[in-house]
Amino acid sequence: MSELALRRPLMNRRYTLEVRQQMAWPWQALILTGSLIMGLLISGAILVWAGVPAGELLNEFVFLTLFDAQSLRAVLFQASPLIMVGLAGCLAFRARFWNLGLEGQMIFGAIGATAITLWEIGSPAMRLPLMVIAAMVCGLLWSVAPVLLRLKLQVNEIVSTLMLNYIAINFLLHLMYGAWKDPKDAFPYSPKYESFELLPDLANGLSLSFPIAIGTALLVLWFVSISRGGLYLRFVDKSPQVARSVGVPVARTILLAVLFSGALAGLAGLMIAAGQEGRLTHSFYVGYGFSGILIAFLARNNPIAATCAALLIATLFVAGRSLQVFYQIPFAMVQLIQAVLVICVASSDFFIRHRIRRVQMGD
Amino acid sequence: MDLITSWIGNIPEFAVPFALAALGLIITEKSGVLALGAEGLMLVGAVAGIGAYLTFEQNAIALIMAMMAASVVSLLFALMVLVMRINQVISGLVLVFFCQGLSTLVGTLMGWTNQPVPGLHAIALWPLSELPYVGRFFVQNIVVYLTPVIFLVTVWALYRSTPGLRLRAVGENPQASDAAGIPVLGYRLAAIVVGAALIGLAGAFISVLSTKLWIANMTGGRGWIAVALVIFARWSPWKALAGAVLFGCIEALIPQLAASGIKLSQYFVFMAPYAITLGVMIWVAASKRDTSSQPADLGTPFIREERT
Numbered sequence: 254m255s256e257l258a259l260r261r262p263l264m265n266r267r268y269t270l271e272v273r274q275q276m277a278w279p280w281q282a283l284i285l286t287g288s289l290i291m292g293l294l295i296s297g298a299i300l301v302w303a304g305v306p307a308g309e310l311l312n313e314f315v316f317l318t319l320f321d322a323q324s325l326r327a328v329l330f331q332a333s334p335l336i337m338v339g340l341a342g343c344l345a346f347r348a349r350f351w352n353l354g355l356e357g358q359m360i361f362g363a364i365g366a367t368a369i370t371l372w373e374i375g376s377p378a379m380r381l382p383l384m385v386i387a388a389m390v391c392g393l394l395w396s397v398a399p400v401l402l403r404l405k406l407q408v409n410e411i412v413s414t415l416m417l418n419y420i421a422i423n424f425l426l427h428l429m430y431g432a433w434k435d436p437k438d439a440f441p442y443s444p445k446y447e448s449f450e451l452l453p454d455l456a457n458g459l460s461l462s463f464p465i466a467i468g469t470a471l472l473v474l475w476f477v478s479i480s481r482g483g484l485y486l487r488f489v490d491k492s493p494q495v496a497r498s499v500g501v502p503v504a505r506t507i508l509l510a511v512l513f514s515g516a517l518a519g520l521a522g523l524m525i526a527a528g529q530e531g532r533l534t535h536s537f538y539v540g541y542g543f544s545g546i547l548i549a550f551l552a553r554n555n556p557i558a559a560t561c562a563a564l565l566i567a568t569l570f571v572a573g574r575s576l577q578v579f580y581q582i583p584f585a586m587v588q589l590i591q592a593v594l595v596i597c598v599a600s601s602d603f604f605i606r607h608r609i610r611r612v613q614m615g616d
Numbered sequence: 617m618d619l620i621t622s623w624i625g626n627i628p629e630f631a632v633p634f635a636l637a638a639l640g641l642i643i644t645e646k647s648g649v650l651a652l653g654a655e656g657l658m659l660v661g662a663v664a665g666i667g668a669y670l671t672f673e674q675n676a677i678a679l680i681m682a683m684m685a686a687s688v689v690s691l692l693f694a695l696m697v698l699v700m701r702i703n704q705v706i707s708g709l710v711l712v713f714f715c716q717g718l719s720t721l722v723g724t725l726m727g728w729t730n731q732p733v734p735g736l737h738a739i740a741l742w743p744l745s746e747l748p749y750v751g752r753f754f755v756q757n758i759v760v761y762l763t764p765v766i767f768l769v770t771v772w773a774l775y776r777s778t779p780g781l782r783l784r785a786v787g788e789n790p791q792a793s794d795a796a797g798i799p800v801l802g803y804r805l806a807a808i809v810v811g812a813a814l815i816g817l818a819g820a821f822i823s824v825l826s827t828k829l830w831i832a833n834m835t836g837g838r839g840w841i842a843v844a845l846v847i848f849a850r851w852s853p854w855k856a857l858a859g860a861v862l863f864g865c866i867e868a869l870i871p872q873l874a875a876s877g878i879k880l881s882q883y884f885v886f887m888a889p890y891a892i893t894l895g896v897m898i899w900v901a902a903s904k905r906d907t908s909s910q911p912a913d914l915g916t917p918f919i920r921e922e923r924t
Contacts, residue, residue, distance in 0.1 A: 272919070303725060351705060406901035411652065411705070412844045413897060419837050419890040427883035543713050550706055583724045585832065589717025595710050596696065603700040 273608050284601045292597030296590040303582050324571060326459065332567035333462035333528065334359075337521035338545025339552065339559040340473045341514040347477060347486045347554050348510035349493070354399060354414030355518045356542030357421035358392040362519025363526040364425065365391030367443050367533040370450045371433065377449045384450065384523060392519015393512050395421065400511040404504050418542065429535040443533035452528040462528040466560075469517065473556040482509055518545070540570075540588060547595050566591065623865075623872045625752025628760045629826050631864025633658070633818040633835075635763055637842035638849065638856040639770055640814030645851060646774060647807035648787035648913040652708025653693055655839025656715025657686040657812050661819025663719040666830035667726060669733050678824050679759070679817060686816020687809045689715060694808045698801050701917040712839075720832040728830050735828045757825055759817075764857075766814070771853050783807055787911035790918040800918050815839070837890065844893045848900040850909040866892055 345352030365387035488496035552558035573587035664685030669678035736757035849855035
């Protein structure tokens with residue numbers, strides 16, 4: 254009897270999960286920051302397990318990467334292609350199209366640009382603009398098939414874009430180990446680009462690719478927030494059925510956004526080939542497609558936020574390379590940390606949208 | 617003729633990973649959870665299987681540990697989609713990325729790369745193994761013979777048992793199931809964990825029994841092909857098995873083509889499975905438009921307090 258009396262209040266209490274209508278933005282920001290810190294702590298724990306001395310973590314990641322002029326330049330350098338793939342992701346996801354083919358589109362962008370250099374099309378002064386056009390056109394063309402298949406036949410674009418990635422990768426290997434291999438040595442690289450085929454450096458060793466990436470971000474911002482196409486995109490994102498019935502050209506809008514996305518991914522491929530490596534290599538694309546998707550997700554498809562997220566991921570890339578050199582930690586660590594960060598940030602959404610409330614059952 | 621005999625003999629080895637992964641996916645997706653993480657869970661199974669073999673030197677332990685490892689990792693996916701209600705496409709993709717990073721990191725740091733393992737010895741199914749041409753088809757390891765049994769048991773459980781009926785009900789209409797007193801999230805959790813175990817087994821089959829060594833990202837998109845296989849098998853286990861055998865035929869052909877000295881770049885041969893997957897997807901989409909066999913609630917999170 255007494256036991257029952259003790260238990261009753263507990264039994265009468267119930268915790269329920271409620272969907273919140275909205276949350277003040279300072280709270281949202283706080284939860285988001287908290288989840289990012291959580292993600293960084295987990296990542297730190299993984300790094301310590303992998304053999305990085307705990308005391309070195311802060312030094313390695315924050316000071317050496319961000320407060321050293323050369324590393325900072327490396328971060329900005331690394332950021333440009335990441336910004337481009339992030340923007341490409343934003344555009345496609347805004348059209349509710351899961352473009353997982355960013356890597357394939359990058360590969361074909363870089364192949365297009367390299368074709369221009371190998372076949373020496375155009376005068377030296379015209380070479381670089383032609384390469385840019387070729388990269389964008391090739392990236393765009395590699396995204397045509399999945400979007401048309403999705404619009405005409407409802408073929409799942411997640412699988413089709415991924416399959417096209419594997420096809421593109423094998424085609425790249427075919428070129429790199431075959432016809433396009435640099436005859437000078439045994440590596441699976443194309444011959445080096447001429448000096449006028451490289452993206453030039455601006456002052457302070459800052460590559461031209463960074464201003465291009467920022468400019469593209471602004472262009473995408475204009476497209477999604479001001480232009481008519483962006484307005485249509487918002488309709489399509491919210492409800493394709495309603496959009497269709499109020500006269501929005503749904504198919505054309507999706508097509509436009511995805512082709513734009515493919516062109517940007519192609520440009521990202523050019524930035525790595527002509528900006529970083531100075532040639533086409535057999536594995537230049539590794540990790541970018543995946544990072545582009547995560548950047549777009551972290552930024553909630555906002556171009557400006559994507560630029561910031563790309564800078565964060567670029568820091569991770571640069572730090573990851575130095576970890577690889579100094580502690581022999583595989584570059585896969587960068588991938589793992591990105592996934593952990595995204596899981597934490599995505600989980601924060603749950604706390605923003607829900608609250609736990611204690612309900613007293615009727616007495 | 618030698619070529620044909622060895623080709624036919626190799627088919628099961630390539631078909632079994634597709635079949636097991638597709639079956640795991642069907643179990644998960646029948647409960648209404650869109651499972652795109654197969655590629656990642658296969659990688660986890662592959663690395664766990666090799667790791668367990670190198671540690672314990674027992675094939676059975678290796679396979680069981682691989683299944684358990686994939687199930688444990690799938691709990692993370694379950695947390696994301698069932699508790700946190702994160703978009704299931706994003707959750708699946710993040711799971712793949714997470715597993716790619718994790719498996720490469722663990723395998724490389726533990727030094728499991730390129731360590732050969734003996735695998736299982738083949739059992740000849742006499743008198744079938746004496747048949748001309750197709751005889752080698754019936755000289756396989758025990759897991760290959762177990763695969764049809766696993767299929768039979770799963771099909772029986774899905775379509776003939778009460779828990780299976782409830783699982784499918786949860787995938788078709790979670791609100792009604794909830795009202796009928798079926799624990800929706802419980803069934804979805806079970807479906808994710810059981811499905812992941814089969815997908816992990818598929819991964820371990822590749823590393824421990826088929827390739828007999830581990831390298832980073834060794835599944836090479838087979839998990840994604842399994843996802844496609846489930847779509848064009850319209851979530852039917854038997855059709856998925858048939859599709860897996862078809863892809864087994866194609867994959868088994870690749871080394872044969874390389875050996876026969878056909879003047880075709882090997883990279884075009886490597887492209888074949890992906891191109892054929894794409895082709896079959898287009899063909900299926902163009903030929904029939906029925907989506908009726910897809911679990912009706914696939915991909916939508918179940919939120920009880922937002923009951924409609």
